[in-house]
Amino acid sequence: MTVTETPAPSAPPNPTGAPDGSRLAAHDLRLGYDGRVVVDGVTLELSTARTTAVVGPNGCGKSTLLRGLGRLLRPRGGTVLLDGDEIGSLPTREVARRLGLLPQQPVLPDGVTLLELVERGRHPHHGLFRTWTRVDEAAVAEALERTDLVELAGVAVDSLSGGQRQRVWLAMVLAQQTSVLLLDEPTSFLDIAHQLDVLDLVRTLRDDGTTVVMVLHDLGMAARYADHLVAMRDGRVVAEGTPHEVVTPEVVEEVFGVSALVVADPETGTPVVLPRRRVS
Secondary structure (H helix, E strand, C coil), X not given: CCCCCCCCCCCCCCXXXXXXXXXXXXXXXXXXXXXXXXXXXXXXXXXXXXXXXEECCCCCCHHHHHHHHCCCCCCCEEEEEECCEEHHHCCHHHHHHHEEEECCCCCCCCCCEHHHHHHHHXXXXXXXXXXXXXXXXXXXHHHXXXXXXXXXXXXXXXXXXXXXXXXXXXXXXXXXXXXXXXXXXXXXXXXXXHHHHHHHHHHHHHHCCCEEEXXXXXXXXXXXXXXXXXXXXXXXXXXXXXXXXXXXXXXXXXXXXXXXXXXXXXXXXXXXXXEEEECC
């Protein structure tokens, strides 16, 4: 990719310039497919610079909720607000400048290299005639560095392992440099070392002012890395709050149908679930 000689100004940490408060919100949100309602009446306030983990059993509506929050799925009822604006009323490019989404099964273009895919994360920042700038180059380089992919930049993505591909998609979303990130199972296919790398990166992004919403299956990891938990069952929110408020034996049984002990992590003090038996 050819870089222009005229440097562009650095992108601000908060490109929307929105005030503190609820950067992303859903009000009485209903989502579904064909004749089936999957998410029914969900209301959430997802505040600036906070990490929210959405947890719950398979099929409870977690991924559908993220698709609705990211405008990939039109609501059947209710609204989604991004920085106070109804997300459906915003131009697509404007949404992509503010919000990045890593879906559960992204579609891989044929024959693309790792670097080319990550560079696509900069497309929302380009107008019809804007050329590649040093800001774009720096954003891509930082995304590759943060996901430990620098040495694989020229490799075809379809030749990579599932875990490596997952990190490539994450790097592409990071290259967008948005103030909101929606991550659907970002640790899928990753070994434990790279799971920790990704979740540590999420924590760093949160500390830098990014609002992160992620779907996780591991309750211990969710409690350890999220500030705010949302527990779902059958398309509804059963409980939300801090990890200590949500990860309790009562909520685990109601949401997952499992009797469990909840103990404190000896290092972090966050709750850890020890399943005992299935009760439903």
